[in-house]
Amino acid sequence: MTLASPIAVIGGIPIFALQALAAVAALLAALTALALIALWRAAAARRSEREAAEERQQAIEERFAALAQSSAELNGRVGAMAEWLGSRQTDLARVVSDRLDSVGARLGAGLESQAQTTGESLGRLNERLAVIDAAQSRLTEMTREVVSLKDILANKQARGAFGQGRMEAIVRDGLPAGGYDFQFTLSNRARPDCVIRLPGDPRPLAVDAKFPLEGFSAYRAARDDEARRSAHARVRADVGKHVKDIAERYLVPGETQDVALMFVPSEAIYSDLVEHFDELVQKAHRARVVIVSPTLMMMAISVAQAILRDARMRDEAHEIQAEVGKLLNDVRLVAERAGKLETHFRQAQEDLAGVGAASARIARRAERIEAMDFADGDRPGAPDLMSLARQAE
Known part of the structure; x- marks a missing residue:
């Protein structure tokens, strides 16, 4: 086979060896050119990446320089802040020392006053202890009465008398004689168990000491869900009716205060009421009836006592002011009379x-x-003038 002889026929066209070699050479040249182009592009890409890396390195170095400068400035500020804090700490220590001295002085005065008050309280305590010693012999009888308390609470009338007695004891211990009335008759002929009179307001605050206990007793004695639901409904009905009765009977517009108190004689019952019957408490609040336990009743009495004390202090201050005015008038009269006496x-x-x-x-x-x-x-x-002069003398 020679170079001039055909080596293949494609589509009726003969292909010679020389043409095949030329085509292979052209293909190799094209591949070489493509490889060179690829190498050039790769070199350009590496150069671009290197330039970008250099730029990023330069930016990182600039950021590090800025961070170093910021750190130096921050160190300077921290040093200045430390100096300022040191000076402020010295001032604070001086102020605290002065305050401690003043507090110590006030505390000493307060302790002295407290010691005097404590001495008086101890004196009264000794008197109370003497009364307690005298009542020691009655403890056995009181024990029997406590044992029979369950029987008392089982009776509705006896329970009402017990709650009213406890409420009256709290009121008597906390308020002066003119600050309350028991079984006071209102204009609608309703008779609350107690009314509390507040200074500066002629309207009394009504207090009711009766409380429906049967539902709570059934609620505590319930052993299954059905009995508990029944007792729950009974408590809601009884307490709701009692709240309604208090609101209708003891809230008289223009005659009584805008709210009334419903006294619960047991802390345990009040706790169960607040914990398990919150809707009843909210309903009572909406009806302007506040349910109070013995502790809350004592707090309310303490507030009323403070109001009475403030009113009494204001009245006494007015009396003192009037006396000072009279004293100033007397001083003015003394000054006027002293001026007249000076003129005389x-x-x-x-x-x-x-x-x-x-x-x-x-x-x-x-x-x-x-x-x-x-x-x-x-x-x-002739008259003797010398003798006349001596007589004149």
């Missing part, structure tokens, strides 16, 4: 000075008369 003294002094001057003039005139020579004074019937 000045006039008397002027009169005494005038009397002294007149006496001096009389003495000088008498001396002049005494120095005169009366030669014809021995004649019979």
Whole structure:
């Protein structure tokens, strides 16, 4: 086979070896060119990446330099802040020392006053202890009464008397005699168990000491869900009706306060009421009836006592102010009378000075008369002027 002989026929066209070699050479040249182009592009990409890496390195170095500068500035600020804090700490220590001294002085005065109050309280405590010693013999009887308390609470009337007695004891211990009334009759002929009178307001605060306990007893004695639901419904009905009765009977517009108190004689019952029957408490609040336990009743009485004490202090302050006004009026009258007395003294002094001057003039005139020579004074019937002057003196 020679180079001029065909080596293949494609589509009726003969292909010679020389043409095949030329095509292979052209293909190799094209591949070489493509490889060179690829190498050039790769070199350009590496160069771009290197330039980008250099730029990123430069930016990182610039950021590190900025961070170093910021760190230096921050160190300077921290140092200045440390110096300022040191000076402020010294000032704070001085202020705290001054405050501690003043607090110590006030504390000492307070402790002294507290010691005096404690001494008085101990004196009263000794008196109470004497009363307690005297009542020691009644403990056995009181024990029997406590044992029979369950029977008392089982009776509705006895339970009402017990709750009213406890409420009356709290009120009597906390308020003066004129600050409350028991079984007070309102204009609608309703008689709350107690009314509390607040100073500056003629409207009394009504307090009801009766509380429906049967539902709570059934609720506590319930052993299954059905009995508990029944007892729950009974408590809601009984307490809701009692709240409604209090709101209708003891809230008289213009005559009583806008709210009334419903006294619960047991802390345990009040706790169950708040914990398990919150809707009843909210309903009572909406009806302007506040449910209170013995502790809350004592707190309310303490607030009323503080209000009464403030009112009494204001009244006493007004009396003191009136007395001070009278005292100032007396001082003004004393000043006016002292001025008049000073005027009288000045006039008397002027009169005494005038009397002294007149006496001096009389003495000088008498001396002049005494120095005169009366030669014809021995004649019979002539008056003796010297003797007349001495008689005048």
